[in-house]
Amino acid sequence: MHRHVGRFSLGFCLGFLDTSASAMLVSTFYRFVESGDAGMTTQISAHISDETRSQIERLVRRRGVTKARLIEDALQHHLAALREIPEDLVVPVRLTLSQACFEDIIVEIESDAPPNEALRELMRGDG
Amino acid sequence: MAEVVVRPLARSDNRASFCCGDIELDRFFQRYAGQNQFRHHIGSTYVAVDGEPILGFVTVSPGELTGATVSDLTRKRLPDYPLPILRVSRLAVDLPAQRRGIGKLLLRFAFGLALQMRDRFGCVGVVVDAKVAAIPFYRELGFRPLEAIQGALGDRPEPLPMFLAIRQIAAALD
Numbered sequence: 001m002h003r004h005v006g007r008f009s010l011g012f013c014l015g016f017l018d019t020s021a022s023a024m025l026v027s028t029f030y031r032f033v034e035s036g037d038a039g040m041t042t043q044i045s046a047h048i049s050d051e052t053r054s055q056i057e058r059l060v061r062r063r064g065v066t067k068a069r070l071i072e073d074a075l076q077h078h079l080a081a082l083r084e085i086p087e088d089l090v091v092p093v094r095l096t097l098s099q100a101c102f103e104d105i106i107v108e109i110e111s112d113a114p115p116n117e118a119l120r121e122l123m124r125g126d127g
Numbered sequence: 128m129a130e131v132v133v134r135p136l137a138r139s140d141n142r143a144s145f146c147c148g149d150i151e152l153d154r155f156f157q158r159y160a161g162q163n164q165f166r167h168h169i170g171s172t173y174v175a176v177d178g179e180p181i182l183g184f185v186t187v188s189p190g191e192l193t194g195a196t197v198s199d200l201t202r203k204r205l206p207d208y209p210l211p212i213l214r215v216s217r218l219a220v221d222l223p224a225q226r227r228g229i230g231k232l233l234l235r236f237a238f239g240l241a242l243q244m245r246d247r248f249g250c251v252g253v254v255v256d257a258k259v260a261a262i263p264f265y266r267e268l269g270f271r272p273l274e275a276i277q278g279a280l281g282d283r284p285e286p287l288p289m290f291l292a293i294r295q296i297a298a299a300l301d
Contacts, residue, residue: 091216095278102194109251115299123299
């Protein structure tokens, strides 16, 4: 069943979407209605990193999918993974640190400071 | 007494009787370590044994460190991708085997894996998710606490991620 829906009642969009992208989203919305998925009615706005934004935009250009479809798919995959895998199993791959902490780590990995005696003992198999 | 060796977890290993005194770690090992290892392949568990019973285990997986924001100065010094690490997410020793150096043996084994990872794929250090009681032990070895904005384990009580540079580990072998 097709229903006419105005472009501003789109189910899903990000704050940085431009007009042309919004126009593309309309057709995405029609696809969801046709498939009987009435869930595409909630609009969210999210702050994301410049890096993620640029990755999304590159992927959208390369694959020819809409941003709404990409984000909807990504969320569904993420939720499916969480349902499939108990929380006890999940070890997040990426650990995001505060700027100060991350910069301290940079200094540390480049440092030639000698290891302490406790670490030397452990590596020798003592104790 | 037979020599204690560390090897990968096997399907046939009896994990049901393992008890380290921490309910979360016991539950993980008994119920999920096998799925983790053999079904989802999202981490590897190694066990310390000297015969039939399992004396302890360590679970590791590759990971990466990144900064929420990075200053321009730091950005210029780094490649434009996250820093690879080996994450020691869980380590525990069976109660009867405690105070025999099994935990240190397992940690030394994990350090060996990190050194292999450094040589084969790249690795700047080891991150442990330290239970509160283990924080002083790791701190003594030179681990430093990390201020994580995202990516901490969901265990309760929440463990503290701590970091040790691979250079320190390698230098400790000299």
